[in-house]
Amino acid sequence: QVQLAESGGGLVQAGGSLRLSCAASGRTFSTATMGWFRQPPGQEREFVGVIRWSTGTIYYADSVKGRFTISRDNAKNTVFLQMNSLKPEDTAVYYCAAGNVVPPYRSPTPFPYWGQGTQVTVSS
Numbered sequence: 001q002v003q004l005a006e007s008g009g010g011l012v013q014a015g016g017s018l019r020l021s022c023a024a025s026g027r028t029f030s031t032a033t034m035g036w037f038r039q040p041p042g043q044e045r046e047f048v049g050v051i052r053w054s055t056g057t058i059y060y061a062d063s064v065k066g067r068f069t070i071s072r073d074n075a076k077n078t079v080f081l082q083m084n085s086l087k088p089e090d091t092a093v094y095y096c097a098a099g100n101v102v103p104p105y106r107s108p109t110p111f112p113y114w115g116q117g118t119q120v121t122v123s124s
Contacts (some may be wrong), residue, residue, distance in 0.1 A: 002026045002113040004096045009118035012086055020081040022086060022096030022115055030113070031098035034079045035059075038092035038109050038120075045095065045108045051079060057111070061103055064090075086122045092119040 011109025024031050032102035049070045050061040058070050068081040083090065096115035097108060 002028065002030055002098055004098055004113055004115035006096050006115040006118045007105045008081075009094060010124065011121045014086060014088055014104070014122055014124050016086050017082070017084045018086065019083070020094055020096075020118060020120075022079045022081075022098075024077040024079075024098055024113075027076050030100055031077070032100045033102075033105070033111075034072075034098040035105070036079075036081050036094055037111075038090075038094045039117075040089070040092040043092075044050055047106050047108070048081070048094070050097070050101075050105050053073075059093060059103065083120070086120075088122045088124045090120060091122050092120060094120050 003025045005023045033050050036048040037045050039045040047061050051058045051070050067085045095117045097111035098113040099111045101110045105107045
């Protein structure tokens with residue numbers, strides 16, 4: 001099993017920044033891909049971005065390109081999501097996801113491991 005522990009999130013004004021962290025523990029060899037999805041109020045869970053550990057390749061949703069940055073700390077099995085220039089439409093519960101998943105990454109379904117979710121609220 002893999003456990004994902006998220007931290008970060010909160011309330012920020014539009015244009016502000018937040019940083020999320022996700023630390024993996026347990027059978028981390030089962031986490032070839034780690035990243036983030038989000039679920040806005042009343043909507044489906046949607047892809048934000050992921051990183052593949054072996055290559056360092058990062059994939060982003062078009063809606064966050066240029067504003068969000070994914071990075072990692074290999075030694076700590078931790079992935080970060082730096083969110084800049086936040087907009088009210090970024091308001092959502094953000095979930096860390098992990099698994100041995102190959103592209104494309106549009107759907108959350110293939111990811112077997114999930115964090116508990118953290119609320120990000122952007123006020124206008």
